[in-house]
Structure formats: structure tokens, C-alpha cells
Amino acid sequence: MKLALPERPQGNYRGRFAPSPSGLLHFGSLVTALASYLHAKQNHGQWLVRIEDIDPPREQAGASEAILKTLETYGLYWDEQVLYQSQQSNYYLDALSQLKAEHLSYYCQCTRAQIKQRGGIYDGHCKLLNHSKHNSAIRYINHYKINQFNDLFQGRVEIDNKLASEDCILFRKDGLFAYQLAVVVDDIYQQISHIIRGCDLLEPSARQLSLFATFGHQPPVLGHIPLAITEQGYKLSKQNKAPAINNLRPQSVLIQALQFLGQSVETGLEDLSPEEIVAWSVKNFQFTAIPKQQEIVINHSIF
Template identity: 50%
Template sequence: MSNSYVGRFAPSPSGPLHFGSLIAAVGSYLQAKANQGTWLVRIEDLDPPREVAGAAANILTTLEAFGLHWDREVIYQSQRSAAYQDAIAQLSQQQLTYFCNCTRKQNHAQGAFYQGQCKYKQLSADNAALRVTTTAPVNYFIDELHGKIDINKALAAEDFIIHRKDGLFAYNLAVVVDDIYQGITQVVRGADLIEPTGRQLYLFTQFAQSAPSYLHLPLASNVDGSKLSKQNHAPGLDRRQAKMGLIDAFRFLALPASNELQDLSIPQLVEWGTEHWSVKNLPRQKSIVLGQ
């Protein structure tokens, strides 16, 4: 890859960064820097009810403490509503959108996936979500780490929500609009986000834009198999233990990290990580249990 590489880390401010977040941050940073590229940070604050006061600032402070410095201004999705509205207008002009007032309960009664019940009803926007019509489903994509990934065909063909009933923009729409805006050339993120990749690729096509490539890192999991997450009360990162946190992240990502690395400064550690980064050595699992 050339030095036109642009990567990003895009956390949601629903709590402090935990070790699972650090894996995504370190992996995306090292992949960008090993390719002489640019590394950006985007705060995905689209969902106010899930946000924790002060979490966005805490995330940025934590990244800096771990030596992960972004290259351009941080963007906040909460300030990008006009761009998302423009994107919806573009899809609507292509007659690819329609309103849907089905509840989750109604959808589940029809089967695992939405069956298009509202497609031809010509409903109003009142108490309705906006769906995009999937005309050419993306049934697979090539991941740099995992190779060909097949997507459930029923999921791939589903008309999915791009604007929610509660007035909030949907993740799949916002992430594509922002990846286009920021010129992202590769998305490096956790394997929990493999499933929506097909929908995002579909939207890139509808916007007539080149899609980035994808690299989904293994998830850090608890012994019970659940992913390390804010919902599962994963402990926040201790900024005072940034060196050990980085070394643990390096080991998780299969870098040859020894205990002698503790003698390095944080900037030296990050430089060492960049020099020793290798996608070829990454674990091929979608999930790795911590402590095993």
C-alpha cells in the first residue's frame, strides 16, 4: 500500500476505552503507520441515550496517554447531521427509500429478517423508520485477514434502516458517509462488525464511491465467550499502566513482545510496534479468550 493510506479508529462515547477497544485502536494505528499512512479518530456519538457524559474527552485523553496520536482534526458524528440528510436525499432521489412503521416484534413474527411489508404502502414519515431498498445484495467480501467472508443471504437482501423511528441516523448510513468524507482507504476494526460490512459496501455502490478495504481483528473475549464490551462492564483502561497495556495489546496482536519492552518510553514502544507490525502474523480467529 502507498502512503495514500488513510485509516481510522471510531469509538462510541458510551463509556471509557477498555482492552477490547485498545486492540482496535492499536491495530488500526499500527496498520496505518506501517503503511506510512494517516490515522484518524472519529467519535461516533450518534446515539445520545447511550452516551456517558465526559466519555468522548476521556477517550481522547486515553489515546494520547497510550501514545496513539491522530493526524487530523477529530470529527464528531453529532455534528454531521446535514451530511447524513444529504445522503438520504440522494438515495431518495434514486427512489431507493421508503418509510416503514413495523415494530421489532412484528418483524420477528415474520421471520428472522424484515420481509419488505411496507415497501409499497407509501407511508408517511410519521412514527416511521426510513429503509433503503437493497437492489443488488452484497453476499460476500474479501477481508485482508480472513479472506472471503460469506454474508447470510437473507441478511444481505434485507431492506435495512438508515434513519430510525426515534429520529436518529442509523450507524450503517453514518459510517459510510463519514468514511467517504474522510477518504478512508482501509477499515481496521473488531470482528463483531463483520456482519454489517455488506450493507456498508452496498451503500458505497449507491453513492458511486470506491469502498475501502477491510481488516477485521480478533475480538478479546471473556471466558464465557462474550466479547469484552462496555455492556458487559469491561473495566476501563488504566492510563497509569499504559506501557503494560500496550505490551499486552501487542501480544494479543501476535507481535513478538518481550518483557524488556517495559524499559522503553511510550513513544519508543509505539515505534517498536510499528516496526514489528505484520498482518500475516495476526491470529485468524474471530475471537480470542483472554488469559488462555
Template identity: 45%
Template sequence: MKNTQISASKYRGRFAPSPTGVLHFGSLVAAVGSYLDAKSNHGDWLVRIEDLDWQREVPGAASEILRTLERLGMEWDGDVIYQSQRSETYQDALDALNRQGFIYPCVCSRKEIADSNRMSVGGPIYAGTCLKNPAPISRPHALRIRTSNDRIEFNDILQGSYSQKLKDEIGDFVLRRADGIYAYQLAVVVDDAEQNITHVVRGADLLNSTPRQIFLQQLLGYPTPQYLHLPVVTNEKGEKLSKQTSAAPIDLSNALMQLISALQFLGQNPSLEMSEGNISSFWQWAREHWQADQIPHS
């Protein structure tokens, strides 16, 4: 399938945290990278709260994330979008895919799927059990999308060429879980299209998800943004910083040095004198000197 690449006169980027906890240094790097790439290109920077999975959401985390961004001097454009308020929009997209004949119910348990002898970097590859033997929809069921082995390929601004054959490497993936929660892959595609996002700057841990999202964009007739996948911050064990790996929250009492550290992690070279300035002067320098081609690949 051929990609329809977005062509727009104005850059529109976004930062889309999940409220599973407060911001840590890893999420700060993603925020700084997406913010600077947008602002250095005289574009808009939107904030979206990806709070679909209420079971993982920490009460008050969304508000705390927004307060932290404000205290860091990061100003977003337009209203903040909350995915939890957009279920009807996701269902409309799911219905459109169903009308094309791409959706089917799945009653397989996690254990049944995990017992599969086909594995990928993202976990077990679904064997298509319920596609071959249709499940009764009277039982609780997830909704999967039927994939193909047409190669999905794109050129990441930082990581270069990347491709997947979804059927062999990922399998038919879930768009709505059995508990009724819409999957990230569907929601992010619908939101990026509706918000006219032209550039997606995010962590390289999501590089593997991008072909699935491009596949959905193609089926739904959405344009494909430009992608730039940033290096992921890890701890001393090589694990991605997250709530699960006990990542420390951003120290707002020393906000300027946190921002400088994020800029250095992204391969930029702020002057030593910057630590003696303030957040306003930091952002002015960073916007004027941002060089995406200086970001390390990993």
C-alpha cells in the first residue's frame, strides 16, 4: 500500500503522555524533543492526555503532568484533548473498518495467545485462531483487525528506513479489548488525523508500533505524518525509565538543570553559562539552536 504523506504549510506536533504517574526524566526528554522540533519550525505543539486505560491511570496524574509542563515553561497550543472523552469517535473509526470487512471478534485468552510458538519483539504473534474459526459474539470478545503481508515501510527522520510485514511479524492486532477499552493503536491514529498532526516526535520504544499505525491510516484514508523516534532513556540496568522501573519524578526545585540535561541527552550543546540563566532564556536559546540531526540514534 502506498503512503499518503502529509503536506501542510504549518508544522503541527504533539506530546501525548499517559497519566499512569508523574513525569520523569524519560518523559521530559520526549516532551522537550517534540516541543523544540515544533517551535524551531514555527509550528504548533499540542498536548493530548492518553487516558484510555482507566485501570492504569493514577488519580490526579493528568493534572500534575499539565502543571509540571507549565512550570517548565512549555506552553501548548489549543485545548488539551483527553482520550477518555472520545470513545464515540474511536467507535466510528472501528465501524468504518468493520464495513470494509477488516474486523473480527476474538475470544482467545492471554494464556492461549502466550502459548503460541511464534514470537516477535512485541511478544506473541497472534495465530489468527478466531479468524479461521469464528468466535460466537455472545461471549466477551476483543475486536482484531485482519492484517496482510504487504510491506509497510516508512522513513524515520532520525532512525532511517524501517519496515514490517504485519501478518508475519506482528499478527492481527487488537483494536478494542474484551473489556470495551479501545486500543492505543486505533486511538492514536484517529487523534493524530483529527488534530491534523504533521510530525510525530516520540520515543524509539514506539518505533515498532508505527507500521501498525500507518496500516490503519491507509485503511481509514488518513494522511501519514512524518515520524522522528528519539532515543529512549534507560536506567543502569538498561531498562526504559517508567513507573514500573521506579523512575524518579522530575525535580522541579531544580527545573532548569533538568531541562539542560534533557537537551544534552538529545545531543544538543547548551553553553555552560545557560545554567546561570532562567527558564525563559533557556527556551529562547534552545529554539534558536535546535538541530534534530544532532540527536543520537540510540
């Protein structure tokens, strides 16, 4: 099938940073934002910001505005109007309708507990049961089952074949759109050519590549950077209540982010404005220096 959204012009670099408003920006988020911004600007491209606000129960009041303010404080300015996923529902519904019309989706009533009892990975149990939409999620039929891809920074990535073959959920039982559907539809809608993000999304990338193929659109080039891990072994994330970065000393945090990404930093850089540090980074950042490991332990004093 061909999802009725614009094709991406050849040669036009369009990157994006897509935080969720479930909390404020932490150090790991800044590293991702900085890397994606610098990659776009070194390639003379556009850098977009998308707020992934499709899960209201998990969102923190005022977080969207605070995230945007923090990006500006750190000298990271986006090129187009911010896109909010909460305003994209019609596009998601159109995608679901097209999948249904092409017989590429079905209703599923399996619970997480039931899936866990059957091995932990969904096995297509409901595919031929013809459930009604009442109390059902919507899964798509994964014909492509992509289990490997080339990553800009991690090299050849292979995903567990059973996981890559799963018919993942696109619409949840609670009436919310699933992340996998929203992110792929929005990447097509915004004509994104490159995605630079954290290694926690390596496995979901395989599912998204299969969904891009199902929708008949060329996928973006993928680059996954290492995750910041605390000394206790926890990923810096909003779910793990990672502390927000300090907006009062953006120069120091920007330099720490550059060092985390394997960069040599000039003496005196801390005396520049955030905008000047970012401009210096556009000229001097070496993407070949990004560590290839998927996780890096950081000292808690970095905050």
C-alpha cells in the first residue's frame, strides 16, 4: 500500500528531535538533541522539533513549554513550526483506515499477562479470530519482518527475529494511538531524511522500518548514539526520574555533552555563549569520534 502523504525530495536533509512531555529535558535528552542538531547543520539541513504528546496520562503539565524553552536556552533553535502529535490524529486515523482497507490489520484482545504466558512476544494469536473493535487493540500484519539494518554509528544492527516479526500494536485498547504508528506517520508527514537518537530505540527501529515498508515510503537514515547510564545502572530517562538539566549553567552542560559524545573541547569554550558553543560545534564536531558502545556510565556529579 502507499500511505497518502508527501514524498521526500531527494537530497534534502531533514532531521528532527522528538521529546515527549512526560518530564523535563535531562542530560540524555540534551545529548540526543545536540547530536541531531549538529548532524543536520553539518549536512546543511533543517532541524525540526516534534512534541510527542499522544499519551496524556503520562504527560507533565507545562513540560512541552519548558522543553522548548530549555532548547532555546542551550542555543538549539528549530527551523520550522513545532509539530505536536496531539494535532495529528486525522493522519493516524487515515493510516489505520488504509491498513484496514488493504486487509493489513486486525483487532487483538490479548493482555500483556496472556502474551507473557505464551513466551513474552506476541504470536499472532488474534489474527484469525475476527474480534470486534470493542475492547480491542489494532495490530498490523507485519509482512516485511525487517531484523537488521545499517546504523550510522553502531554499524550493522541485528534484532531478535521473533521480535522483528511481531505484529505490533498501532492503536491501544484505551483509545490512544501507539508510538510506532505516530512516529512513522509523522516522519513521513514531515519528510524526515535522517533520525539521530539514543540506542534505547534500536529494537523499535526494526519495527518502524517494517512499517515504513508497509506504507510504501523510503525510511530515514538511522544513527543511534550511546545512552547515558548512571553508576547504579539506570538509563537516564523521564521514567527513571532523571534530574532536569540546569538552565542556569548551559555552557558547562553543553561541554559535558560534547565530551560524552567523544569530542575534544578547546580551552576557553566555557566562556562563550551557548549559541557560540553550538556554532563552534557545528564547525568542529567529529561524528566518527562518537563511541560505538550502546551505553556509557556517567558520574552523577555531571548534574
